[in-house]
C-alpha cells in the first residue's frame with residue numbers, strides 16, 4: 001500500500017468514526033430533548049408499562065381479586081347413601097350419597113372451602129311425581145345433608161338450591177296445568193314451602209332457581225312469618241337464561257324436561273332488558289343477593305346486576321356447560337386448563353361479581369394456596 005493511499009484510508013476511517021460519533025450524539029440529544037419534552041408538556045399518560053412491571057403491581061390492577069370466601073361449590077346429593085358416581089359430561093364431578101359426603105369434603109374444608117350449594121338427586125324408583133313431593137321430604141337427601149353438614153362443619157356456609165325440576169316426573173321447574181304450561185300460583189306456593197323446609201332444617205341461604213314470577217316475595221313473607229327472616233339469606237337466581245349450557249347438570253341431576261323446554265320461564269339469551277327488569281323486580285321483592293347465570297356468556301348482565309344492585313352482593317354461576325367447555329378445550333390443547341379457568345374468573349369478577357358458584361372451586365382452593 002502506498003503512503004498516500006494509507007493516509008486516505010485512515011482519513012476515511014476517521015470520518016466514518018466521526019459519522020458514528022455524531023449519530024450517537026444526535027441520538028443522545030434527541031433522547032434528552034424527548035425526555036425533556038415529556039416533562040415539559042406533561043404528556044406522561046403514554047407511559048403505562050411501569051404500572052404493571054411486577055407480578056404484584058399486575059395483581060393490583062384488578063378491582064377485585066379472587067379469594068376463597070367468594071367461592072361456592074356445587075354438590076349433587078344422591079338419595080342412595082353409598083353412591084359415588086362420576087358424571088361423564090362433568091369431569092371430576094361426582095354425584096354422592098350422604099355416607100360419602102364427609103370424607104370427600106373434609107380435606108376441602110381444611111383447604112379453606114367456605115360454602116357449598118346443594119342439589120338433591122332422587123334416584124329411587126317412584127321418587128318423582130307431578131308435585132315434586134320428594135323435594136322437601138324430611139328424609140330426602142337435601143334436608144339430611146343440611147343437618148349433617150351443619151353438625152360436621154360448623155363454619156361451612158350451606159346454600160340450598162330451591163327448585164322442583166330434580167323432583168318432578170315431568171322435569172319442569174314447577175307445577176303444571178293440564179296443557180303443560182306452568183301454573184305460576186301453585187308453583188310459587190309449593191316452591192316457597194320447599195324453601196321454608198330447607199331454611200328450617202338449617203340452610204344459611206336458600207336460592208330459588210325456578211324462575212316463577214313472585215317467588216322471592218312469597219319466600220320472604222314465609223320466612224318473616226316463621227320468624228327466621230333475620231337469619232336466612234335469600235339469594236335469587238334473578239337472571240337465569242335458557243340455552244345449551246346446562247346439559248351436563250341435567251345429566252348429573254337427571255332433571256331434563258320429559259317434554260318441551262324451559263324457554264317460557266328462563267330468560268331468552270338476547271333479553272338484556274328483561275334481565276334488568278327481573279333483577280329490579282327481585283330486589284324489590286326482598287332478595288339479599290342477585291345471581292346471574294350462566295356467567296361468561298352474560299358478563300354484561302353481571303355488570304347490569306352490579307349497577308342495579310350496587311348495595312348488594314352479586315353472584316355469578318359458572319355453569320356446568322362452561323366448566324365442561326373449558327375442560328374440553330384444555331384436553332384438545334387449545335389452552336392450559338388453569339390459565340383459562342383463571343382468565344374466566346377474572347372476567348366474571350371484572351364484570352362485577354363478588355360471589356362465584358363454580359365447579360372449579362377445589363382447584364381454586366389449591367391454586368390460591370394459603
Ligand SMILES: NCc1[nH]cc(CCC(=O)O)c1CC(=O)O
Pocket residue numbers: 161163165173209210245246247248249250255318319320321
Ligand atoms: N333449576 C335447577 C338448576 N339450578 C342450577 C342449574 C344449572 C346449573 C349448571 O348447569 O351447572 C339448574 C338446571 C336447569 O335450570 O336446567
Ligand SMILES: [Zn+2]
Pocket residue numbers: 163164165166172173209210
Ligand atoms: Zn328447575
Ligand SMILES: [Zn+2]
Pocket residue numbers: 181260261262263264265
Ligand atoms: Zn314453556
